[in-house]
Amino acid sequence: MKVVGFTIVRNAIKYDYPVLESVTSLLPLCDEIIVAIGKSEDETLQLVKGIASPKIKIVETVWDDSLRKGGVLLAVETNKAIDAIPADADWCVYLQADEVINENDIPAIKESMQKWKDDKSVDGLLFNYIHFYGSYQYVGDSYRWYRKEIRVIRNDKHISSYRDAQGFRKYKTTTPANEELLGGGEKLNVKPANANIYHYGWVKHPSFQQNKQQNFHKMWHDDNWVKQNVVQANEFDYSEIDSLKKFTGKHPAVMAARLKMQDWQFEYDDSKRKVSFKDRLLRFTENLTGWRPGEYKNYKLI
Numbered sequence: 001m002k003v004v005g006f007t008i009v010r011n012a013i014k015y016d017y018p019v020l021e022s023v024t025s026l027l028p029l030c031d032e033i034i035v036a037i038g039k040s041e042d043e044t045l046q047l048v049k050g051i052a053s054p055k056i057k058i059v060e061t062v063w064d065d066s067l068r069k070g071g072v073l074l075a076v077e078t079n080k081a082i083d084a085i086p087a088d089a090d091w092c093v094y095l096q097a098d099e100v101i102n103e104n105d106i107p108a109i110k111e112s113m114q115k116w117k118d119d120k121s122v123d124g125l126l127f128n129y130i131h132f133y134g135s136y137q138y139v140g141d142s143y144r145w146y147r148k149e150i151r152v153i154r155n156d157k158h159i160s161s162y163r164d165a166q167g168f169r170k171y172k173t174t175t176p177a178n179e180e181l182l183g184g185g186e187k188l189n190v191k192p193a194n195a196n197i198y199h200y201g202w203v204k205h206p207s208f209q210q211n212k213q214q215n216f217h218k219m220w221h222d223d224n225w226v227k228q229n230v231v232q233a234n235e236f237d238y239s240e241i242d243s244l245k246k247f248t249g250k251h252p253a254v255m256a257a258r259l260k261m262q263d264w265q266f267e268y269d270d271s272k273r274k275v276s277f278k279d280r281l282l283r284f285t286e287n288l289t290g291w292r293p294g295e296y297k298n299y300k301l302i
Contacts (some may be wrong), residue, residue, distance in 0.1 A: 001117055004028040004155070006081040006088040008165075009097040010038030010063060012047060014197055017206040019044070020051065021254040025047040025101040027053055029109060030093060036081040038063040063080070065177065071164025071219045073178070075181045080162035089155040090117055091125075096165070098201035099151075104251040105195035111192050113152065123159065123170060123188035125152035126299060128193055133202040134238040135250065136259050140202075142243040143279050147191050147279055147292070150190055151197055152301055159188065160201035164219070167298040189302045205264050206235035239265050241276040 004148060005026035018021040026033050036059045037045050038134040048058060061080050068071040078094070085092055091113045094103065102110070109125070116122040126148050150167050153159050159176040161167075162181060169185030202209070210233055217226050231237070251259060275283075286292045 001091070001114060001120065002089045003091050003093060003113065004085050005028045005033040005093040005095065006036070006085060007034075007095050007097060008038065008077045008081055009044060009048070010059075010099060011040045011042055011215075012039070012044040013042040014058045015212040016204040017098065018255070018258055019097040021055065021252070021258060022095050022097055022100050023051055024132065024254045025103070025252055026093060026095060027055060029054060029101065029106050030104065032083045032086070032089075034058060034059060034084045036061050036077060038085070040078060044122040046278075057084070057252040058166075065218070067122070067221060068222060070182050071184045071292045072178050072220050075161040075163060076178065077161075078186060079181075081088065081156075081163065082157075082159075085155060092153050092155055094151050094153065094255035095197075096170075096201075097198060100200065100252045100255060101197045102196060102198060102250070103254075108194040109152070110194075111224070112191065116191050120154075121189055122191050123156070123193065124150045124168065124190045124299070125155050126190040126301060127151045127194035129197050129199055130249070131202065131245055132247065132248075133241060135262065135264075135267065136200075136255075137247055138202055138266070138268050139247045140241075140243070141245045142275065143282055143292075145240065148297075148299075149197070150188060152193060160185065162298065169298070187298060187300050190299045191302065193299045198255075202253075209236035209238075210234065228259045241268070243279075244268045 009017060009019045023033060023035060033056050035048050035056060037048060039062050063073060063077060063078060112125055128148055129146060131145045133140050159168050159170050160176055162169040168188055170188060171185045213236060214230055217230055260269055282293060
């Protein structure tokens with residue numbers, strides 16, 4: 001069984017993405033890792049080249065910043081990484097540059113990949129998500145956070161990144177148009193990976209987070225929208241959050257150094273938890289039945 005990882009990144013240093021930790025967490029799982037690096041304003045290319053592993057294959061790309069609808073630019077760039085995956089790979093493991101796999105989950109992932117390798121009805125594997133917010137001590141527990149997403153796909157060139165590269169879909173053609181990436185294709189049939197993705201996109205110094213927000217929204221909206229809807233400030237205000245809870249688990253080992261480097265303070269005041277009546281009703285229904293009404297599911301669990 002051959003497993004190939006893939007990811008995309010640009011300006012990792014400028015926006016403080018934990019791409020080193022992300023790629024490093026893939027090494028024990030993958031035989032090869034494709035890293036598509038967009039032309040950056042910092043030393044991202046040199047940073048990734050500094051990972052001492054022959055498994056890593058770098059693809060240099062140029063992002064088309066004129067693509068500012070629905071985050072499709074991210075799907076386009078992710079598909080460049082998919083295109084570089086060799087034909088003899090069985091499974092492809094995708095991580096975004098702020099996502100990390102815990103080494104304790106690798107045996108379960110391998111077991112799931114081996115179990116479903118020869119069952120062509122299974123297009124991918126579904127992971128549970130842990131979303132950190134504000135610091136490494138808190139995770140989001142409201143309904144604004146997605147619970148699950150596909151992070152392993154079969155090596156099928158008809159499977160493409162979808163919308164803003166959060167998930168995947170299968171298309172009739174191997175080169176779907178950008179408009180199709182925003183609203184076409186078929187949902188993938190998936191099985192559980194029985195593993196977690198540790199998402200650190202909302203954990204960084206408030207100044208880096210603010211810069212990221214001001215830049216990130218440009219992949220969805222025009223300059224006028226960004227100006228009107230993104231607060232202009234020197235630092236991001238982490239206090240504007242509805243509901244968090246303390247993280248009681250163990251971070252991936254590759255994150256140890258980054259955790260020690262946290263140089264800002266964030267404490268969540270549980271007494272100021274903002275939970276609407278609707279969310280309370282949804283929580284009650286979920287606890288009672290296991291069903292989350294209205295949940296976004298870009299997959300078919302089979």
